[in-house]
Amino acid sequence: MNERVQRLRATLAEQGLPAILLTAPTSRRYLSGFTGSAGALLISAEAAFLLTDGRYTVRAAAEAPAFTLREVRAAVKPLPKLVAELAAELGLSRLGFEAAAMTVAEYQQFAKALAETVELVATENIVEELRVVKDAGEIELLRRAAAITDAALAAVLPVLAPDMTEREAAWRLEVALHDLGADGPSFPIIVAAGRNSARPHHEPGHDVLGEGQPIIIDMGARLNGYHADLTRTIVLGQPDDTFRAVYAATLAAQQTAIRALRPGLPWAEADAIARRVIEEAGYAHGIAHSLGHGVGLVIHEAPWLRITAPDAPPSPPLQAGMVTSVEPGIYLPEWGGVRIEDLALITDDGCEVLSQAPR
Template identity: 90%
Template sequence: MHERLQRLRAALAERDLPAMLLTAPTSRRYLSGFTGSAGALLISAEAAFLLTDGRYTVRAAAEAPAFTLREVRAALKPMPKLVAELAVELNLTRLGFEAAAMTVAEYQQFAQVLDKTVELVATENVVEGLRMVKDAGEIELLRRAAAITDAALAAVLPALTPEMTEREAAWRIEVALHDLGADGPSFPIIVAAGRNSARPHHEPGHDRLGEGQPIIIDMGARLNGYHADLTRTIVLGQPDDTFRTVYAATLEAQQAAIRSLRPGLPWSEADAIARQVIETAGYGRGIAHSLGHGVGLAIHEAPWLRITAPDAPPGPPLQVGMVTSVEPGIYLPEWGGVRIEDLVLITEEGCELLSHAAR
C-alpha cells in the first residue's frame, strides 16, 4: 500500500492539491486495504487517515495498518465534522474530492461545515488513473478469478437442457462459482436465450433455453474484490445458418482486435478494428456497444475500448499491465444475438489471454 500512497501523493502534487478526501469504495480498498462498506480516506502529503464508524473500527485497524484511524459518530461527530477537524489539524485550505463518488447532498453538508475556510476541489479519475495498470498481486487475483470462471462454465454446460429456464441456468452457474472458491459473482449473471439474446444486458427469466437458438451466457467470479468477466454464446442442438454466420463474424472481430492489442495502441483503435470486421460481414446494424472495458476492483473501469468522435483525438494508449475485456457482439432483434468475451492482459510483447474457456 505504501507504493500506492506515494503514487497518489505524486498525483495530488501534480494537481496542486495538499490533500484529498476519498469516498469511493474502490478507492478506499485500493489505497488502504479496508474492505468495510462505509468510510472515507483523507490523505495528505504527510498523513493518511481512515474515517469509519464503530461497526468497522476493529476491521479497519487490522486491514489498514498504514492509516491512522478516526471514528465517525453519527450524532456527535458525523463525517463532515470529522473532516473539518482534520482540515484544521492539517492546516488545509484546499481539499480535493471525488466528484463521481459524492452526491450533491453530501457536498452541501461538507461545504456547510467547512464554511469556506477550505476550498473543495472536484477531481475526476485520480485514483482510477492509478488503478488502470495492475501490479503483480492484482494480476494474480485476476488470473485466479478468470480460472474459477472458466471452470464454473465448464462444470455447468453439460447439465444444461432445452427444458431448463434462463433463471435456473443462471442459478446453477452462481452455485458453481461459489463451489469453486469465488466470493460470489462479479455481477448478476446473464443467461439470454433466443430473441432475448439480442438484449445485451437481459435479466434471466422463465423462458426456456430451447433448441437450435442462440444462448448468451455472461458471467464472472469475484475473488478478494477483483472481478472476472466472460461471455460465451452456445446452442443446444443444431445451430441454424444465421447462427453460424453471425458467430463467425463475431469471433473474427474478436480475434482481429486481440491480435492488435499492444502497448501504445490507442484505446479506440481496437474497437475500430473489430467494428470494421462486423461491418464488412454485413452486420453493422447489429453493433450495440463498444469493444471492451477494463476490469479490476470494479467490473467496469478504465481503459475503455470504444470509438471516439470523428473530430476527437484517438484516446490514450494501452499500457503494460492493463487488463481489459474484449467482447464484440452482434444483436439482431428479430433473431437473437452473439457475444464472445475474454479478459486480456497487455504485455510487453502484445497481450495475453486470461480467459481460457472453450468457444
C-alpha cells in the same frame, strides 16, 4: 499499499493539492486495503487517515495498519465535522474531493462544516487513473477469478437442457461460482436464449433454453474484490446457418482485435479493428456496443475500448499491465445474438488472454 499512496501523493503534488478526501469505496479499498462498507480516507503529503464508524474500527485497524484511524460518531462527530477538525489540524486551505463520488447534499454538508476556511476542489478520476494499470497482486487475483469462471462454466454446461429455464441456468452457474471459491458473481449472470440473446443485458426469465437457437451466457467470478468477465454463446442441438455465419463473424472480429492489442494502440482503434471485421461481414446493423472495457475492482472501468466522437480528444493508448474485456457482439432482433468475451492482459509486446473456456 504504501506504493499506491505515494503515487497518489505525487499526483496531488502535480495538481497543487495539499490533500484529498476520498469517499468512493473502490478508492478506500485500493489505497488502504479496508473492505468495510462505510468510511473515507483523508490523505496529505505527510498524513494518511482512515475515517470510519464504530462498526468497523476493529476491522479497519487490522486491514489498514498504515493508516491513522479516526472514529466517526454520527450524533457527536459526523464525517464532515471530523474532516473539518483534521483539516484544521493539518493546516489545510484546500482539499480535493472525488466529484463523481459525492452528492450535492454531501458537498453542502462538507462546505458548511469547513465554514469557508477550506476550499473544496473537485477532482475527476484521480484514483481511477492510478488503478488502470494493474500490479502483480491484482493480476494474480484476476487470473484466479478468470480460472474460477472458466471452471464454473465447464461444470454447468453438461447439465444444460432444452427444457431448463434461463433463470435456472443462471442460478446453477452462480452456485458453481460459489462452490469453486468465488465470493460471488461479478454481476447478475446473464443467460439469454433465442431472440432474448439480441438484448445485450437481458435479465434471465422463465423462457426455456430450447434447441437450435443461440444462448448467450455472460458471467464472472468476484474474488477478493476483483472481477472476471466471460461470455460464451452456445446452441443445444444443431445450429442453423445463420448461427454459423454470425458466430464466425463475431469470433473473427474478436480474434483480430486480440492479435492487435499491444502497448501504444489507442483504445478507440481497438474498437475500430473489430468493428471493421463485422461491417465487412455484412452485420454493421447488428453492432450494439463497444469492443470492451477494463476490469478490476469495478466490473466496468478504464480502459474503454470504444469509438470516440470526431471532436473528442485523442484516445489514450493501451499500456502494459492493463486488463480489458474483448467482447464483440452481433445482435439481430428477429433472430437473436452472438457475443464472445475474454479478458486480455496487455503485455510488453502484445497481450495474454486470461480466459481459457472453449469457444
